[in-house]
Amino acid sequence: MFDDLARRPANRVGVWFRPGDDALWARSAPAGFRVQPNTAQVLNLEGGFSTVWERRFHQSVRRGVRRAERSGLDVEVDRTGRLAPAFYQLFEQSIPRWARQDHEPLALARWRRMRIFPPRRLETIASQLGEACTIWMAWRAGEPAAAIVVLRHGSHDLYWRGAMNRELAHPTRASHLLHRLAIEDACTAGCRQYDMGTSLQGTTLRRFKDSFGTDNFSSPRYYRERLPVRAPKRGLRWAVLRAVRFQGA
Template structure:
């Protein structure tokens, strides 16, 4: 087995492997290199395992240089994609060696759908809900709980309009809603250029579902499409309009559109387990899949474990549960919206996929 870095002439082989693998996710595709470099200027190192001239696994890595969290070598959400623990081990050994040479504090497998063996501290605080779309829209409608169907009807009766966009022309509306929503919940938003670069690098592989009330955008959901599955990445609804049931109407539109386009599954994306968000997603007839964070602390950085027994490398989880983070979440919505818009993308450079 040979571990090599992805070169442009091998992109087709890389992507063909990801699309064929049962572990492949859209975030494993090679075009994310361009998204990361164009948006943030990150250094990328996409590692590929080759066995007998065949791709056997991929590990897409990039470097986040940060004085706030310490230099980190990390994957996108999805972690690595490999055919066996042996292939994964070879990729991870190469990735760890790279991270140590770069002086990183940690190597992170972010939002991986399976825990890989190795010197990792592993936590599982999130889950993704996968809905099997089945035999068509009518059959799916009958499978839904009576209360869900009632909420969808309420949305239809509340003068809401829904549009599915596969060209990017509704990006401004989506980003407007997302920016307001993240400000309301106390989370810095990433820059619009991030979404622009995704649309530019993945033509024909995304959709944006927008909900309007009397011409005003009040909800937006961004999905990627690969193989037989639609993958939910980001969603937002303005709090002032929740009583109109836009979320229910949006999710039904996402599901029915996926069926109309011939997809077999909807991956609703990750949510913290045992939360209202996760319970809401569970109402749509899907099955939960655990989502793991795996961190390898390096000699140049992390201690082996924190005082409370939680892996020290689980930086994002520790930060969320700290008093400082709670104070930040309370402070952020109080900032003037233009100031939050200015600061948000600058902060997200340090935690691009928090």
């Protein structure tokens, strides 16, 4: 796989391995690939959903799920990619909120987010993975409130993307309900892990994931650049953010 990546003509190529496999890939990575450390938050599904619900979910999650169940939400599950346009609607609605949270200029936030997750990427992933790509969507009075995308490989489920209309999702705790249903589905399918991805220490997102009873695992990213553009790009971005007093700078 590393040989295949090295042969590709793109200036920058990379791969991000699932948590716990870093020792194996560290021995395999050839010269020229750099490592970017990351920490993933992973929920252990051993014991089945009843064990996860009773022993691993924090009380706040159970309370949030019960509130969501009383909030008149309709949940739809799509394994065909049909709900991808509705997900992108929520994704685009979320960008101004993410920009405010990060004290980031909206134009920069929109350019950066859409470059990372451009239109039609979800449709492409769904068409390639089939039933291994699931979109969970919560609706409130016919309006999309929150959605998550979960990818499956063997016994490993990955929460890949999420977005919401905060005005609809936050009061109803829609995101709590979607993750609860996705986790139960993973348990039913015999999965051993529900990987909630990475997030920065001290952020609201990190605390949200912690509340599900996740454990931290090393999950590094390996990448190769023909021309060293990563550092200049990051330097330019941070210079812009410092100019507007970005919270994390």
